[in-house]
Amino acid sequence: LKFACYSNDGVDEHMMCLIALKNIFAKQLPNMPKVYILRLLMDSKHKSVMVQRRNVVVGGITYRPYRSQRFGEIAFCAITGDEQVKGYGTRLMNHLKQHARDVDGLTHFLTYADKHAVGYFLKQGFTKEIYLEKEVWYGFIKDYDGVLLMECKIDPKLPYTD
Ligand code: ACO
Numbered sequence: 306l307k308f309a310c311y312s313n314d315g316v317d318e319h320m321m322c323l324i325a326l327k328n329i330f331a332k333q334l335p336n337m338p339k340v341y342i343l344r345l346l347m348d349s350k351h352k353s354v355m356v357q358r359r360n361v362v363v364g365g366i367t368y369r370p371y372r373s374q375r376f377g378e379i380a381f382c383a384i385t386g387d388e389q390v391k392g393y394g395t396r397l398m399n400h401l402k403q404h405a406r407d408v409d410g411l412t413h414f415l416t417y418a419d420k421h422a423v424g425y426f427l428k429q430g431f432t433k434e435i436y437l438e439k440e441v442w443y444g445f446i447k448d449y450d451g452v453l454l455m456e457c458k459i460d461p462k463l464p465y466t467d
Contacts, residue, residue: 306393307357308400308466310408313347314421323347325362326355334419335384336451345380354401356384356393361389366401370409371445375403376437378446379416398429399465406459413437413459417452431455 311319323346329344345351346367355365362383368377378400384394405411415437417425423433435456448454 306396307360308354308397309357310352310354310404312352313349320339322355322357322362323353325355326367329362329364329383329385330367330381333386334335334381336419336449337381342381351380354397354404356397356400358388358393364393364397366397368401368405368414370405370411371442372409374441374445375411376413376415376442377409377411378442379414382422394425394431396466401458402459403465406461406465411459412461415446415459416447416455416457417444417448418455420451420453423455424451425442426455426457429457431457 311322313320313323327343327346329338330337334342346353351367351369353365353367355362357363366379366382368379370377384397416426416431418431433453433455436458437453437456451457
């Protein structure tokens, strides 16, 4: 497995990976309009941590770091259908936490979790209680129908990846 973080930087290989990830999100998150997925993936403020198996993208997480507030918003998270429940989603989240802490200087993540994905986020250390002060995030992130706001504190020292 290979983990990498790419954004829209014009490098061919990165763009191909972002398009592959867009196709996974479009299939796994059917309630999200495809143009919206593409817009955020290609938006320069967003970054995507992805997992590749034999050089094929099998999943990823797209997020936006708010560096001055030190939190990140997870916009999309998915593993391709036939590779789910093999532990890739957990390893992906650990790589995201490590990258966001060490590269972006973030201390927390927030996400609007789909109801059926709440169990996954709970296992990744997310809580339904929001401990961050509301003025830090309110008005910066937007909600959707049928979702639950969840928070995760990133450990300042823990080695998340081996
Ligand atoms: N509900 C409850 N528990 C779950 C779920 C779920 N939907 N999905 C996985 N788990 C559990 C697993 O059983 C496992 O538990 P264990 O550690 O006790 O064995 C643990 O969470 C981690 O499982 P992984 O194998 O690491 O998870 P996976 O690789 O399948 O990735 C993911 C999880 C990303 C939710 C994947 O199943 C997926 O893509 N689902 C469809 C898309 C989706 O719902 N994405 C999230 C939408 S919300 C958002 O994008 C902001």
